[in-house]
Amino acid sequence: MLQASVIIQGESVNHVRNGSFKGQSNKCNHSQVAGACENGRVSKGYRSYSTPVRCNTLADVKGYIYMFAKEQNGCRFIQSVFDEENPKHVEMVFDDTIRHKLIETLKTRKQIKMVVSALEPGFLALIKDLNGNHVIQRYLRCLSDEDNKFIFEAASKFCVDIATHQHGCCMLQRCINHSTGKHQERLILEISANGLLLAQDAFGNYVVQSILELQMPFAVSMLISQFERNYVHLARQKFSSHVVEKCLSVFDDHSRSKIIRELLSATHFEQLLQDPHANYVVQTALRVAEGSLHNLLVKAIESHKALSRNNPYSKRIFSHKLLKK
Incomplete structure (x- = not known):
């Protein structure tokens, strides 16, 4: 097995959702990571600017594979893991890297269709998930209205279920803001048709308020008739x-x-x-x-x-x- 020696240039090993890195809490913490793997795990904290991290197995860097993949030696180390053709290793790499902006790299229609086919069956679960909903948000921001069609259609179909969920209500408002034309009209129509129910919900009321702010005559008329x-x-x-x-x-x-x-x-x-x-x-x-x-x-x-x-x-x-x- 190729041994990896990677220098992490002044970055914390604690990563955040958008792929950038954050430090420790505001509490004073004078100890820094020495740079060696301890008990098969990389110690958490700040890395020295000059101390390399040496690891022998993929398990040693589990949770930080994305960071290692961005370094020359780390990248070679991870590629060497695939030579073993171990499905567990492939799954480990996938799990640690999938969250970091994969959608932004999509270029071809084939690639987009592949991602859609992967996301569509689990859309409702994703949109309600603390982390999964950020994948849908990224998709909305990065791709075209037509590519987002499956999101708008699913959001319309499950609008009540989504609107009454803690994370879903925010996502539904983003769907409204990113959609146009018939996709937006259908979404607003479905929400407005359930206005009286949603208005009384802890999360749905925010969605109804966002519809009211748009002041679209057909939506206002539907809501008034219920209120x-x-x-x-x-x-x-x-x-x-x-x-x-x-x-x-x-x-x-x-x-x-x-x-x-x-x-x-x-x-x-x-x-x-x-x-x-x-x-x-x-x-x-x-x-x-x-x-x-x-x-x-x-x-x-x-x-x-x-x-x-x-x-x-x-x-x-x-x-x-x-x-x-």
Whole structure:
């Protein structure tokens, strides 16, 4: 077996997702790696600028193969491993290098098709995975709209499942931003069709807000048709209250007025003033309301002053300068 002697020029062996390297924590750590393999493992920490790393087996550099592959001697060492035709060694090299920007090197249609065929079956699992979703993000950024077609189609098909996931909700927003034409329209259509459900979800509400910010007429119309007669209910929920605030901020005067009037017509309007979530919706309504509608809102709030002013949530409203707008 060829022995590898590799000098890592001032780089930490702790790698991050994008292929660059990061150091240790902010805590003082005076010890540096001596440069030798210890017990079949490379010690973690900073490498000396001049001390080579000597290793005899691939297991000695497991976890750092990507770094070794970038050095002349390390590259030769890893290539020599393949002469043994050991499937486990091939798998080890693959696992340690696959995360480092493989997608950026794609050149031909054949290569792209091969990657698509590998990613497509596991798309849903990848997009929800802490690390796997970065592979999809890289694909979106590096390749064309047509090459990303399989991503947009899968995102549309599984939009609710993806939107209600911690990592998926961010990826879905990126899909919207990177898609164009029919791909974007279909994606927005599917999300909007499930707007009422997603608005009440811990993660889905962010996706709905991003759709509202685009202010596409067909999407706004679909969302309004679901939200109408539900604004009071939505305002009193933790996640959907943010969506109602977004509606008040981006809707036109007519649609905004309908929201405020629906809030005012609540059977127990004073409960909205005292609610830990709805009070923020009322504050936003105060900021955006104009003219007679603003006066009507102020009058309704003032009529409950005696009952609500000492409540920890409603007192924010009663101390609001907008009551005197």
